[in-house]
Amino acid sequence: MDNIKVFDFDNTLYHGESSIDLAFYLIRRNKRILLYVPSILINLAKYKMCIVDREKAEQEINDFLKIAVKDKYEAAEIVESFWAENIHRLDHNIIKRVNKDDVIITAGPDMLINAIKDKLGTDNIISSIIDPDKREMVYFNFGENKAKRYKEVYGDTPIDSFYTDSFNDKPLMKLANNVYIVEKGRLKKMTEQGKAKL
Numbered sequence: 001m002d003n004i005k006v007f008d009f010d011n012t013l014y015h016g017e018s019s020i021d022l023a024f025y026l027i028r029r030n031k032r033i034l035l036y037v038p039s040i041l042i043n044l045a046k047y048k049m050c051i052v053d054r055e056k057a058e059q060e061i062n063d064f065l066k067i068a069v070k071d072k073y074e075a076a077e078i079v080e081s082f083w084a085e086n087i088h089r090l091d092h093n094i095i096k097r098v099n100k101d102d103v104i105i106t107a108g109p110d111m112l113i114n115a116i117k118d119k120l121g122t123d124n125i126i127s128s129i130i131d132p133d134k135r136e137m138v139y140f141n142f143g144e145n146k147a148k149r150y151k152e153v154y155g156d157t158p159i160d161s162f163y164t165d166s167f168n169d170k171p172l173m174k175l176a177n178n179v180y181i182v183e184k185g186r187l188k189k190m191t192e193q194g195k196a197k198l
Contacts, residue, residue, distance in 0.1 A: 003160040006150070006172065007098060009106035009113065009127075011165035012182045013120065015089045019108050025082050026068045033068050054142055062136040072132030079115045090119060091185050094163070098122050105150060105172065107142040126153060147171035163187070 010017045027033050069075045098104070098121030106113055110127045117123060126149050129139040141149055146169060150159075162169070162176035165183065173179045179190040 004154075004157065005097065005099070005102040005161045005163065006159045006176065007094070007102065007104045007162075008164035008166065008169060008182075009104055009108055012163050013091055013094055013098070013104065015091060015185070018086075018106075018112060021086060021089075022078075022082055022112060023064065023068075025085070026078065029078070030068060033064070054140060054145070057142070058137055058140045061140075065130070065135040065137075069135050071135075075111060075132055075135070079111055082112075083115055087116065087119070090116070093185060094182065095119070095121055097163070103150070103154070105141065105146050107140070107146070109137070126150065143168055144171050147175060150175065 007013055010019070069078065100122050101124070102122050103124045103126065104113070104120060104122060105126045106128075108127055109130045110125075111130055111132065113120075113125055113127045117125060126141060126146070128137055128141040130136070131138050139145070139149075148171075150172065159172070159176040161178040161180060162172055163180045163182055164172070165181065167173075173190070180187045181190060182188075
């Protein structure tokens with residue numbers, strides 16, 4: 001593959017944080033997990049400020065999954081009904097930029113993203129991996145892990161352009177020739193001067 005583009009998912013191809021939206025969707029269905037609302041809001045704030053502790057976040061996600069989801073069959077039903085309600089939040093203007101050889105890299109869980117793969121323009125998706133039987137995360141594809149996983153899958157294949165909304169993706173930004181910051185569906189190219197500050 002030459003001159004591939006790499007896309008973040010949340011707030012890039014999707015308006016919002018899909019995993020956070022899924023968590024609140026689960027809470028609406030299951031009032032006994034209301035206790036997790038403060039934790040979700042705190043973690044969202046930490047994410048926005050780029051101060052996420054990956055290991056702690058992973059443990060909190062695993063705790064939440066075990067309480068919020070009964071088994072893999074319920075998980076599949078939840079994902080299907082979530083997308084029935086939220087598919088309109090995909091940004092079709094940005095998705096039009098995605099070619100079949102391009103790559104989408106997200107911290108979101110594989111079960112969530114794979115359910116709409118046919119709408120994203122590529123089958124090349126790297127996401128967090130959830131063990132549906134154990135209801136726990138096997139691989140948290142966040143921060144440094146995104147760049148690590150990209151290299152594992154694509155080796156030294158250069159990234160021509162990377163599209164993201166967040167400086168949590170600095171490790172991937174450093175691998176790209178061009179970086180575009182996506183804000184509410186609008187693209188802003190990061191200058192060489194800006195890249196020097198990464």
